[in-house]
Amino acid sequence: MIMGLTGGIASGKSTVSALFVAKGAALVDADVIAREVMLPGHPVLAGAVQAFGESILQPDGTLDRNRLGEIVFRDPEALQTLNNLTHPAIRTEIKDRMYTLDQEDPQRLVIVDIPLLYESQLDNLFDQIIVVYVPRRVQLARLMARNGMKLEQAENRLKSQMDIELKRRKADYVIDNSGDPGSTERQVAGLWDRLGLS
Ligand SMILES: CC(C)(COP(=O)(O)OP(=O)(O)OC[C@H]1O[C@@H](n2cnc3c(N)ncnc32)[C@H](O)[C@@H]1O)[C@@H](O)C(=O)NCCC(=O)NCCS
Numbered sequence: 001m002i003m004g005l006t007g008g009i010a011s012g013k014s015t016v017s018a019l020f021v022a023k024g025a026a027l028v029d030a031d032v033i034a035r036e037v038m039l040p041g042h043p044v045l046a047g048a049v050q051a052f053g054e055s056i057l058q059p060d061g062t063l064d065r066n067r068l069g070e071i072v073f074r075d076p077e078a079l080q081t082l083n084n085l086t087h088p089a090i091r092t093e094i095k096d097r098m099y100t101l102d103q104e105d106p107q108r109l110v111i112v113d114i115p116l117l118y119e120s121q122l123d124n125l126f127d128q129i130i131v132v133y134v135p136r137r138v139q140l141a142r143l144m145a146r147n148g149m150k151l152e153q154a155e156n157r158l159k160s161q162m163d164i165e166l167k168r169r170k171a172d173y174v175i176d177n178s179g180d181p182g183s184t185e186r187q188v189a190g191l192w193d194r195l196g197l198s
């Protein structure tokens with residue numbers, strides 16, 4: 001069984017994915033893949049340097065993530081350019097990994113954590129989708145606390161994504177992560193049972 005998992009930035013996707021993994025699920029994490037395609041030597045990073053210039057690299061040749069983030073999250077056209085470069089490679093790798101894991105053990109739940117699942121129209125890859133939800137103000141507060149971001153930077157990131165309320169309405173299952181960690185854990189355990197995985 002393969003399930004898509006999404007939500008907004010800092011809504012708790014990694015936290016919830018880890019709870020599913022602790023129960024025995026396998027995980028494909030799009031953010032991990034997105035980092036792999038930006039490693040030195042990868043053609044996607046070379047394309048990004050061509051598009052945005054050498055200033056996105058640190059002296060050791062690795063990507064300066066803060067610098068590239070500053071460029072793209074305040075300029076929708078630049079973000080589209082970056083998405084056009086990165087998303088095809090990320091998409092191919094996601095599909096490869098999730099189908100391989102599913103074939104290895106068809107009984108095992110495979111969770112595919114993709115922040116931009118709806119934005120990139122990847123919903124048709126999955127029979128069912130879980131949205132990890134918190135209200136916008138909680139999302140902003142957790143993002144600023146975790147990344148040490150100012151309000152304007154955090155709002156720019158949120159603006160680059162589909163409204164979390166809309167994602168919640170599209171979901172097959174919603175995990176509300178605005179309460180304490182115990183409440184989230186209970187919801188994951190409940191969904192695990194509901195899916196007949198116990
Ligand atoms: C611009 C980059 C270098 C900024 O790196 P940084 O370390 O600051 O952020 P990180 O990669 O950890 O992403 C954190 C979160 O930002 C959000 N985010 C990242 N990229 C995007 C994007 N293109 N559009 C909207 N939101 C995004 C996601 O919610 C993600 O979980 C990096 O995000 C990147 O390479 N993005 C393009 C690839 C991509 O789309 N990745 C996200 C989903 S697969």
Ligand SMILES: Nc1ncnc2c1ncn2[C@@H]1O[C@H](COP(=O)(O)OP(=O)(O)OP(=O)(O)O)[C@@H](O)[C@H]1O
Nearest residue numbers: 008009010011012013014015142146177179180181
């Ligand atoms: N129930 C909770 N109560 C309080 N803080 C939480 C809770 N769940 C997650 N957090 C914190 O909120 C932040 C965001 O959580 P997490 O990293 O899981 O989100 P994410 O959706 O995976 O983020 P990203 O979109 O950046 O990949 C982290 O600092 C995490 O420790």
